[in-house]
Amino acid sequence: MVFSSLFFLYLFLPLCMLSYAATKTIKSRNTVLIIFSLIFYAWGEPLYVLILILSAVVNYILALLIERYRDGTGAKAALVFSLVFNIGMLGIFKYSGFIAENINAVFSADIEPPDIRLPIGISFYTFQIISYIVDCYWEKVHAQKSFPKFLMYVSLFPQLVAGPIVRYSTIESEINMRRTTIDDLSSGITRLIFGLSKKVIIANNLSTIVDSFFGSEIKGLSVMGTWYAVILYAMQIYFDFSGYSDMAIGLGRIFGFHFDENFNYPFICRDVSEFWQRWHISLGTFFRDYLLYLPLFGKRRKYANLFLVWFCTGLWHGASWNYVLWGLYFGLFIFIEQLVGKKRMKKIPIAVKHVYNKLVIIIGFGIFYFENMKELGNFFKNLIGLNGNKFIDSFVTISLENNLYLIIAAVLFCFPVAKAVGQLVQKSRRFCYVTGTAQVAVNICLLLCSSLLLVDATNNPFLYFRF
């Protein structure tokens, strides 16, 4: 099940909220959330829900063993077993086909790639579990004694299928005790609607345009057409992914959970390193905390670990070489920025820095889009007109004219314009009594628009089936 569907918004969620509100104790509230989360997952993955539960059972026991045998080698053994199990599950379900294809290519072997479909959200919940297990081993959190509470942490539907990767330490106290205030409920619903609108009104419509350009053979596209489509694609992914994160954070608040932010206006960054401190923050901090400081490479570990992290970041996004290339591509620019150093980076004029980082980021999204290496090659050639393609044609100008308002809105909302206006209005006392009413009106309008678009949805892709 996905958030951006009428079934979820008008049946599943209200039912879940009503059942939740009808219960009084934390135990029964947790039970409601577990039942609804398992239904949410099983709706699309009737069989794979068993894998989710198996992962929860195995890791629940291992965390208890880590705590129990803390002083001996038992804790280390349990940690290693858990890592092998979790990474092994990812390996089997996400990477076995990819591994088989590569072995075939390198050794001219003839291994039949196993026909395994990827369980939705496995990369997100597996990473949550790994962070929990390592934190237990590092004594940053206590192992959860109650299996239902642990199962709820793993399966909690707001963040289950498209992140963010919520740390156990972030919601540990709320798993045991929480209450939803009026403020939580109101900002949660606002955030949910805001995220839904980002996904349905902006991302889905951008996706239609991008598909019309990149959907078939791209060799014939003009130079400007290729740039235009890849810029829109960068914005589409931003609105889609950050929209999902907004919905997750909003849904969390409705049920009294406070997740950390996952996006912080990434496109206002001044360099590529900063972009990654603002984009998919929960993944970046995961790799920083659990991989970056791995003492593997001796004296050269700063740069070796940097590239290890970016190799893994790429591979995490999908079992295909273009994702690995995409990760290493960002690693390379961050490496270069490290070599230049912060002091010298500071001396570069701000306009130059913005042109540089936007170019790197946007071309990066091109690498992310094209899984087929030949098409990726054509994409690069198209960008600089090496395919003998025209500089500009009517395909671009007509598309731009037809979608001008959408594109202007998308560009504006990439930057903290709405946030700045909101703060300005809140400061002014004269307006303060209308802001509450205006917020409700805006919410209703956005919800109506999104719902209408969902009724007639011909293009409502779920982009995270690879994660």
Add this chain to the structure above:
Amino acid sequence: MNMNEIMERLNEVFRDVFDDKRLVVDEYTTADDIEDWDSLEHINLIAAVEQEFKMKFKMKEVSGMKNVGEMAEIVRERAKR
């Protein structure tokens, strides 16, 4: 080794790693206070401190250190010289 001595030597290491002769750190200094102290430079800093005090940090400590005071505390427990 007393805490003052550790802090003094740590300060020298910080000045060296961040290439700033006027840098002064105290127990409450965090990565937010030093512009160049990001997650990657942290690796170089850790390596330099390890070399200065002939000791090793555990990965859990490297990833969880909150301020210079915590770093100094670990050094005090484990430093060999």
